[in-house]
Amino acid sequence: MTGEQFLLLPGPTPIPDRVLRAMNRPMINHRGPEFKNIIFEIMEGVKKIYQTKHNILIYPSSGTGALEAAIVNFISPGDKVLAVSIGVFGERFATIAQKFGADVEIIESEWGKPIDFQLIRDRVLKDVNNEIKAILITHNETSTGVFNDIKLLKEVLGDHPALVMVDAVSSLAALDLKMDDWELDVVISGSQKAFMVPPGLSFMAFNEKALQAYENSRMPKFYWDISLGLDYLEKGQTPFTPAISIFYGLQESLRMMLEEGLDNILNRHQFYRQIVRLSVKEMGLNLLAPESNASPAVTSVIAPNNIGANRIRRVMQDEFNITLAGGQKSLDDVVFRIGHLGYIRELDLLSCLAALEMALVKLGFNLELGCGIKKAQTLLYDNHC
């Protein structure tokens, strides 16, 4: 039997049993002392993962909701906004700003590459009157498996006063992000990625500079309005009914994360990235992302031309019950994506790679079974033994 599904998506990720069990509890009053204890414990934990002392709000929404929250709270219609896009999610952040009437200028890369910071440096140098109010950037671009170096972005920006708003939905806890050290102004994330929790909660952290921008923001808002969120958070509540079961899950997953330690979590993701990349290369396949900026959360693998990515995904699903993501938009059928963030066990990763070899052989690709796995085993062996 193939048994239970292996979910190797870049979100939603598998949920640890401990988290599922924690969620399996009756409802409580979201205006009572039990919920207050939960939200305060969660806030402390999330701040550690964000490496920040600043405010964080938790919304009942998908990650995209918190992207919208960032736009409507900290920007005004007509504001000049520089949107850095290297894929689908960079485009989405830019689109939200446009929909709400910001004057959006897009700086982009070819899909599969990180942004060329020289372009940003040049653009910012030309902005002598500081007209650019905010810079939107994706940390980890889930659609391509490429990350942008946010620390380098800050260096490139120098003294420019634009708010830096980072979409860290799929990067937080998979890629190092030091919100306070790097002086990032707004950082967005979501529950269903490295947090190992089902989808339904999004996070938005923001510093004092963002709060000042909020005071002047003229975007219409209610559901996402941070002043409501901050008022209620003081009382250990949320303005609107929170997604209580997902809070239960997050409380437990944060305990697991703090037990493992953030450094270990980050190293684990880096290690998985190496296992997948080196193993897949050994199979003779090519990778979309350059080594320097390859994501520790998801790896885009270029399918052999004569096979196509979607046939590979189909065989993986039908024969081995392994769910992989496809390419999005122009990358459809060109790449398939192996998610390796959140709660993935090493040996599950080996299983997936072994199945990939078999799927490739079945589809006529010239490959010696075991070649990629051996590479992965070697890496694991060196790590363990």
Next chain:
Amino acid sequence: MTGEQFLLLPGPTPIPDRVLRAMNRPMINHRGPEFKNIIFEIMEGVKKIYQTKHNILIYPSSGTGALEAAIVNFISPGDKVLAVSIGVFGERFATIAQKFGADVEIIESEWGKPIDFQLIRDRVLKDVNNEIKAILITHNETSTGVFNDIKLLKEVLGDHPALVMVDAVSSLAALDLKMDDWELDVVISGSQKAFMVPPGLSFMAFNEKALQAYENSRMPKFYWDISLGLDYLEKGQTPFTPAISIFYGLQESLRMMLEEGLDNILNRHQFYRQIVRLSVKEMGLNLLAPESNASPAVTSVIAPNNIGANRIRRVMQDEFNITLAGGQKSLDDVVFRIGHLGYIRELDLLSCLAALEMALVKLGFNLELGCGIKKAQTLLYDNHC
């Protein structure tokens, strides 16, 4: 021992074990065939509860999110909107419209009373140029335990072309609402009320007339934009990652609801209303809502002046582990609220009423133990035997 908590809030409501167990499942691909089957089954079920053939979208958000969705999709800045408010949630709907730049005129009642439809009739008759574009109304006002007769509203409106947008967050499946028969244009609800599911999903149903209003709406929107939702729904998906575990729960709860039958569910809520109201009156307490418009979802009980509602709630919590809601804003300490919607068992209701008697006696209220319970027993006996 007092054992597990009795949750008698007007949302979140207790969750049946079947629903909790259904939620206790691993994640799946939200772009795959399993999720498609789930969302299609759910859509069919939710439409039955809404008594509609029209489109319904499910958002990852609290109910308030769907109120915002109604405003940004179907109204434009500057539009004249008539907001009917009989409590906190009516105020909230009006506030959202104001925040997004609608020209909001509020018609209100004293808290604890339904709206006087004569006021609406008079206002609409004066609107000879049909300047009013939309009427916002709360079906069941959770803060007071009073409902507005929506069918009567439609009769009062006659041929006036304003969109009728109903906040049915706490009423749907507790109070009869025939979206299609009554020709309601937009109806909003949420998962954590009579649907017996944890909070985290909201619903918005809308008809053709609302869709036409959407075409002309100039509100900025992205997360709530129905065109995205409708496009993805055709494929059995949602535009942004859905709250998968709550979908699992909703699938199971809808099966339970359809097994019970909508008429039986509505009758159950009416019956519970009678049990609570008659029993509490027997104890010598007064009710906030008039009999004609008393909510089948929640009953506001006026606390004896010299005791105060919050002391009663405290004793109920501390001695019997029963969680009741307090009064909101001007009703704080004046009333306490007994929620009786969603998954509440008859005998749990009796337990709560028995505890209430004991709490009242403990607080010095002159009462013979058992007097209210006897009334409740009589009603139950007549119903069962």
